[in-house]
Structure formats: structure tokens, C-alpha cells
Amino acid sequence: VTAVDPATAHTLAGTTLRERTSQATANVRLRGALARATARFGDHRLAALGTLEDPDNLRRAARAIKADVISRLPELLEQFAGNVTALGGHVFWAADGSEANAYIASVAERVGARTVVKSKSMATEETDLNEALEAVGCHVVETDLGEWIIQLAHHKPSHIIAPAVHLDRYQVAEFLQAEVTDDRVLEAAPAPLAAFARERLRAEFLRADMGISGCNFGVAETGSVVLVTNEGNGRLCTSVPRVHIAVMGMERLLADWNQLDLFVNLLARSGTGQHLSSYTSVITGPRREGEADGPDELHVVILDNGRSEILGTEMQEILSCIRCGACLNVCPVYRQIGGHAYGWVYSGPVGAVLTPLLARAHEEAAELANASTLCGACMEACPVSIPLQDLLLALRRRRAAEANVAERAAWKAWATAWSHPKSFRASMKVASTGRGLGRFAGRAPGLSRWTAGRDAPMPAAKTFHERWRAGEI
Amino acid sequence: MDQRVFLARVKRRLASPAPANPAHPLPPLPTTVPEAESNLLDPRDLPGSFERAAKAVSAEVHRVNSTEVPPDLIADLVDRYDVKRAVVSAEPEVAAVAVELRALAVEVEPLSIEAAARADLGVTSATYGLATTGTVVQESSVAGGRTASLLPPVHLCVLPASRLVPSTSAVLRSLGAPGRLPSNLVLITGPSRSGDIEQIITLGVHGPTALHVVLLEGSN
Numbered sequence: 126v127t128a129v130d131p132a133t134a135h136t137l138a139g140t141t142l143r144e145r146t147s148q149a150t151a152n153v154r155l156r157g158a159l160a161r162a163t164a165r166f167g168d169h170r171l172a173a174l175g176t177l178e179d180p181d182n183l184r185r186a187a188r189a190i191k192a193d194v195i196s197r198l199p200e201l202l203e204q205f206a207g208n209v210t211a212l213g214g215h216v217f218w219a220a221d222g223s224e225a226n227a228y229i230a231s232v233a234e235r236v237g238a239r240t241v242v243k244s245k246s247m248a249t250e251e252t253d254l255n256e257a258l259e260a261v262g263c264h265v266v267e268t269d270l271g272e273w274i275i276q277l278a279h280h281k282p283s284h285i286i287a288p289a290v291h292l293d294r295y296q297v298a299e300f301l302q303a304e305v306t307d308d309r310v311l312e313a314a315p316a317p318l319a320a321f322a323r324e325r326l327r328a329e330f331l332r333a334d335m336g337i338s339g340c341n342f343g344v345a346e347t348g349s350v351v352l353v354t355n356e357g358n359g360r361l362c363t364s365v366p367r368v369h370i371a372v373m374g375m376e377r378l379l380a381d382w383n384q385l386d387l388f389v390n391l392l393a394r395s396g397t398g399q400h401l402s403s404y405t406s407v408i409t410g411p412r413r414e415g416e417a418d419g420p421d422e423l424h425v426v427i428l429d430n431g432r433s434e435i436l437g438t439e440m441q442e443i444l445s446c447i448r449c450g451a452c453l454n455v456c457p458v459y460r461q462i463g464g465h466a467y468g469w470v471y472s473g474p475v476g477a478v479l480t481p482l483l484a485r486a487h488e489e490a491a492e493l494a495n496a497s498t499l500c501g502a503c504m505e506a507c508p509v510s511i512p513l514q515d516l517l518l519a520l521r522r523r524r525a526a527e528a529n530v531a532e533r534a535a536w537k538a539w540a541t542a543w544s545h546p547k548s549f550r551a552s553m554k555v556a557s558t559g560r561g562l563g564r565f566a567g568r569a570p571g572l573s574r575w576t577a578g579r580d581a582p583m584p585a586a587k588t589f590h591e592r593w594r595a596g597e598i
Numbered sequence: 599m600d601q602r603v604f605l606a607r608v609k610r611r612l613a614s615p616a617p618a619n620p621a622h623p624l625p626p627l628p629t630t631v632p633e634a635e636s637n638l639l640d641p642r643d644l645p646g647s648f649e650r651a652a653k654a655v656s657a658e659v660h661r662v663n664s665t666e667v668p669p670d671l672i673a674d675l676v677d678r679y680d681v682k683r684a685v686v687s688a689e690p691e692v693a694a695v696a697v698e699l700r701a702l703a704v705e706v707e708p709l710s711i712e713a714a715a716r717a718d719l720g721v722t723s724a725t726y727g728l729a730t731t732g733t734v735v736q737e738s739s740v741a742g743g744r745t746a747s748l749l750p751p752v753h754l755c756v757l758p759a760s761r762l763v764p765s766t767s768a769v770l771r772s773l774g775a776p777g778r779l780p781s782n783l784v785l786i787t788g789p790s791r792s793g794d795i796e797q798i799i800t801l802g803v804h805g806p807t808a809l810h811v812v813l814l815e816g817s818n
Contacts, residue, residue, distance in 0.1 A: 364711075407782070
């Protein structure tokens with residue numbers, strides 16, 4: 126198996142945040158699509174949570190529960206794996222993406238899998254699994270409608286739960302039309318496009334030898350894999366092919382079914398704003414005696430891929446994320462730039478935290494913590510109340526600690542100067558004396574970037590202190 | 599990687615607890631996991647709550663004061679969806695429906711992936727109905743499989759009203775006991791849907807386009 130170089134699969138490497146955001150904000154179609162989608166998701170989320178007795182109490186409880194689960198991961202993972210194995214399933218422990226991909230490819234080769242159907246999985250986006258399977262000759266088909274569209278477009282997902290949110294119906298119609306083998310012309314409207322996808326993908330499901338899914342929750346006490354989907358492709362991937370492989374980030378665990386009850390209710394309401402998703406499937410072992418369908422083989426791949434490095438640090442709570450996408454929809458930055466500007470798999474506030482931690486090989490990832498206003502809307506929307514703004518701030522501190530000496534010296538001088546009334550007044554005086562030069566500020570070296578998109582403030586003729594002493598105020 | 603090596607690494611990292619967050623301290627662990635109680639539920643009227651919730655997610659609900667699905671209703675569905683072939687689950691509640699379908703010249707097959715893939719209608723029962731969300735619960739051990747409610751474009755679910763419970767909590771919180779779980783348990787809330795193109799809801803992207811629930815409210 127050849128390991129896929131993430132540097133070529135994602136746009137993070139070799140580009141800057143500024144370049145990517147400039148490109149995104151110049152794209153009028155993208156901004157229209159983002160405004161529409163994030164507003165709709167946000168409204169539906171509030172309406173759905175609004176029917177609950179005390180949603181904030183649930184979010185507080187969810188935060189404490191998930192933090193407890195993360196602190197008990199070794200015992201809970203062991204219990205989970207033991208239960209999967211006792212039911213006849215196979216567990217593979219993957220230290221990183223290439224180990225996970227190599228294992229899945231080896232299963233595909235052993236069972237002679239030609240067609241592999243996939244339901245949406247962010248973990249396999251991290252590991253570039255599709256490319257690894259294609260390298261061993263598999264025909265890999267994403268079956269979530271949004272994922273299929275971006276697979277055909279050779280794009281990366283731009284939203285955690287709505288991967289093709291950056292495309293409008295006309296763009297989708299173009300990509301799907303290329304898949305039409307007869308003389309039909311697809312109408313650029315959601316219903317006929319979805320009908321075409323159903324017809325094409327149904328044939329793939331029926332011929333598939335292997336189905337690959339993600340895992341929304343693993344339940345330790347029973348070894349269950351829980352999948353939450355709306356289209357039914359998750360059910361098809363795990364019911365029709367004779368082999369099912371679930372890829373689970375090692376933090377996606379819950380201890381028991383009481384917790385699962387709380388979390389499925391929070392996930393659906395926070396993600397799409399449904400009271401429950403169309404299909405919440407709980408898979409406990411492979412097909413049993415007397416069942417007409419279902420996989421003969423069940424594999425669960427437990428993926429670390431950088432997660433254990435986050436444990437024991439101030440960033441640990443990011444592992445409580447349940448991937449609902451609510452923080453994206455409320456983020457004033459995501460709503461303007463969309464997901465691709467984040468350059469990797471995860472976007473929005475959670476992406477700005479996770480990417481520097483999981484994609485550390487790319488030094489470009491560190492600046493993502495700046496793609497935030499620290500307004501805290503993300504924590505307010507998060508069903509697990511992850512203090513995302515604190516984590517973003519901590520990442521900025523880390524980065525500042527590594528900043529160059531000259532920059533740190535300049536900030537330190539500024540802080541010292543403005544801590545004393547005398548030197549503060551002196552600096553104000555310099556500003557008002559230099560008033561006449563204000564209009565040239567845009568051309569001053571170091572300020573040109575700041576003033577490219579806004580006016581430089583004009584210092585007043587007299588400082589406030591001078592006017593106060595002169596009795597003008 | 600070996601399980602022991604994998605878990606040893608996790609254990610090593612957790613040996614030093616994560617520093618506390620003074621800005622937003624971690625709340626205490628609740629002694630019991632709170633339930634997501636919704637004001638959509640009228641606890642005195644489970645059938646009415648179920649009907650409202652299921653309709654809100656585009657399912658059709660037929661409330662009948664009987665212990666059997668009325669033949670007229672079956673004939674209407676056969677007519678409306680031009681049903682030529684049907685697949686039925688292994689549940690005893692659907693046996694009478696199969697008889698009616700055959701009388702209407704519909705070819706009825708027991709559940710298999712092939713039969714479900716060519717059927718125009720899939721008929722199942724459900725082990726529970728959730729009133730808050732209009733959900734039907736299917737267990738592979740009872741239904742004899744998964745695909746009768748999945749592959750055909752229309753799903754007909756026969757649900758005795760005695761199986762209605764208030765919400766997910768009544769079902770999920772009782773399932774943790776060992777040996778109680780089927781290999782596949784699914785909560786079905788409305789037909790298949792997608793909003794992946796411009797967030798405009800389209801029904802029947804992969805699973806059924808239509809879900810009909812017949813709520814049997816007659817008493818034996």
C-alpha cells in the first residue's frame with residue numbers, strides 16, 4: 126500500500142490563510158450558498174432545542190459526561206473492543222492513518238472486494254482512505270449525496286455535515302451530468318438530481334462487496350457502533366455488502382446507553398435541527414443466524430492518528446466534539462469564508478482547533494487559530510459546551526511563544542510604554558503631531574496591509590488629556 | 599498496532615490530567631444522565647403526539663380503531679403506488695397484510711436482499727413507537743433482517759398502539775443489558791431525506807420515499 130501524501134490531497138500545504146480567505150471571499154456564489162445554508166441550519170437548531178425543557182442543563186451534563194469518558198478512555202476502549210470481539214467482530218487498533226488504510230486495504234484484498242461503498246466518515250477523510258483503496262484496485266463510491274457530489278468534483282468537504290454546501294444546484298447538475306451515460310439531460314433542481322443519484326448509487330450498493338462507515342458513537346458497555354444518517358445510505362452500506370468496516374476515532378466513545386440516549390437527542394437537534402435524524406442505527410456485531418441480510422464480517426478500526434497527543438494537555442476537551450457542525454453555522458468567520466479556506470478536513474471553530482493539533486506536519490496549520498473573532502458563539506452553540514474560544518486562545522498563546530524575537534520585543538516595549546502615564550502621554554503627543562502625515566499612513570511600510578481594506582484612523586489635533594486640562598471637556 | 603501498545607500510549611498521556619480551564623470550569627458530573635424532555639409530547643395522548651410528530655417529518659399516519667390493517671387501506675396503497683411486488687418481514691403482525699396483498703394479485707416474497715431490491719412495497723411491524731418524535735423502532739432479530747424497511751420505495755409499518763412509549767429514553771435506557779440487543783436496531787423517523795443540494799429537503803434519496811404507519815388502536 127502506498128501511503129497518500131496529505132500534502133497533495135489538501136490545500137493547507139504551500140498556501141496561507143490569507144490567500145485562501147481572499148479567494149473564498151471573492152467568490153460571490155460561495156458566499157450566497159454559505160449565507161443560505163448557515164442561516165437555515167442555525168434557525169432549525171434553535172427551533173429544535175427550543176422544544177426541550179432545559180437544553181442548557183443538557184449541554185452542561187453532556188460536557189461533564191464526555192470529559193469523564195475521555196479521562197477513562199483506556200478502560201472504556203478495552204471494554205468496547207472486548208464486547209465487539211465477543212460478538213464475533215474484529216477490532217483493529219490503528220496508530221495513524223496509514224496503519225488504518227493498510228488494514229482496510231488488506232481486508233479488501235482478502236475478500237476480493239471490487240466495489241466499495243462508503244457512507245460519510247470524516248475520519249477516513251483524515252486518512253485519505255479512498256486513494257489507498259483505489260491504489261489496490263477497488264472502485265470506491267461515496268454514497269452520501271453531498272459526498273458523492275464532491276467525489277465527482279474532486280473537492281474536499283466544506284462543512285462537517287453538509288460536505289457540498291459550497292456548490293449550488295447548477296454546479297451540482299454539471300458534475301452529475303458527466304455521469305449520465307444515455308442522452309438524458311438532468312434538470313438543475315434538487316429532486317431530479319437526487320433521483321438520478323438514487324438510481325446510480327442503488328446499482329453500486331447492490332454490487333458492492335464491502336461497506337465502509339464512520340461511527341458517530343461507540344457504546345462501551347455493549348460494543349455497539351451507532352450511525353446517524355438521514356438518507357439511508359449508512360443503513361445500506363451496513364446492511365447489503367457482506368463485509369462492513371466501521372472507522373472510529375478513538376474519542377467517539379460513550380460509556381453506556383443512558384449516555385447514548387442523551388447524545389443522539391443532542392446530535393440531531395444541534396446538527397440539522399431535527400428532533401431525531403431519519404435513521405439512528407445501532408449495530409451490535411455482525412448478522413446473526415436467521416437474518417435475511419446484514420454483513421457476515423464486521424470490523425471496527427479504532428483510530429488514534431494524533432488524538433492521544435492531545436490528551437493530558439489544555440486542548441483535551443476538543444476530543445469531546447461530536448461533529449454536529451453547529452459551531453460552523455454560528456461562526457462569523459466560517460459564514461464568510463466557508464470550509465475550504467481552512468485547508469484541511471475540519472473547518473469552522475472546531476477545525477481551527479483540530480487542524481493544528483492533528484495536521485501538525487504542516488507548519489501552515491498553526492495560523493488557523495487566528496481565523497476566529499473569539500466571540501464565543503461557538504461555545505454557546507456547542508451541544509457539549511466545549512469552550513472553543515479558550516482553546517483557540519491557548520493555541521494563539523502557543524504560537525506567540527514561538528514567534529520571532531523582534532516581534533515579541535516590540536509588543537513588550539509597547540506594553541511597558543502604555544503602562545505608565547508619562548510615556549502613554551508622550552506617545553499620544555507623537556500621534557497628534559504626526560497628524561498631517563495621517564493620509565500617507567496607507568503607504569507606510571508595515572501598515573499597507575492594514576489599510577488595504579480600511580481607512581487608517583486620523584489622530585485628533587489635541588489629545589483627550591490636553592483638552593481635559595484646558596477645560597474644554 | 600497491538601492493543602496493549604495502543605492503550606499504553608493513551609494511558610501514559612492521561613497520567614498527567616489536563617490542566618483546569620479557569621475561564622470555563624468543567625461542571626460536575628451529574629449523578630444521573632438527564633433526559634431530553636420535549637414539550638412536543640402530550641403524555642396523556644401518545645397516539646396524538648405520535649401522529650403529529652410523524653406527520654411533521656413527512657410520514658403518513660393511519661389511525662384505525664381495529665387490531666388489523668383494514669383491507670381498504672391496503673388496496674388504496676397498492677393502487678396509489680402501483681404495487682406489483684412486495685416484501686414482508688418475519689413479524690407475525692404483517693402476516694394478515696401479506697394475505698390481503700396476495701388477494702390483490704401482488705406478488706409477495708419473504709425478506710431477502712434480492713426480493714427487497716425488486717419490491718415496490720416493504721411491509722414490517724415495529725417493536726416500539728416513540729410518541730415525541732414519531733419514530734418507529736425496528737430490531738433485526740424480530741423483523742428477520744434490515745432491508746424490508748430500506749430498499750423498497752414505500753415502507754408500510756404496522757404498529758399496535760400498545761407499543762407506543764413517550765420517547766427515546768423509554769427504549770434506549772433499557773437496552774444496555776447484555777444479550778438484550780439485536781445485531782441491528784434502527785430508529786426510523788420519517789422517510790429517507792437529504793438536504794445536500796442547497797439545503798432543500800428531498801425525500802427518498804436512498805431509503806423509502808414514503809413511510810406509512812398504520813396505528814392499530816383497537817383492543818383485543
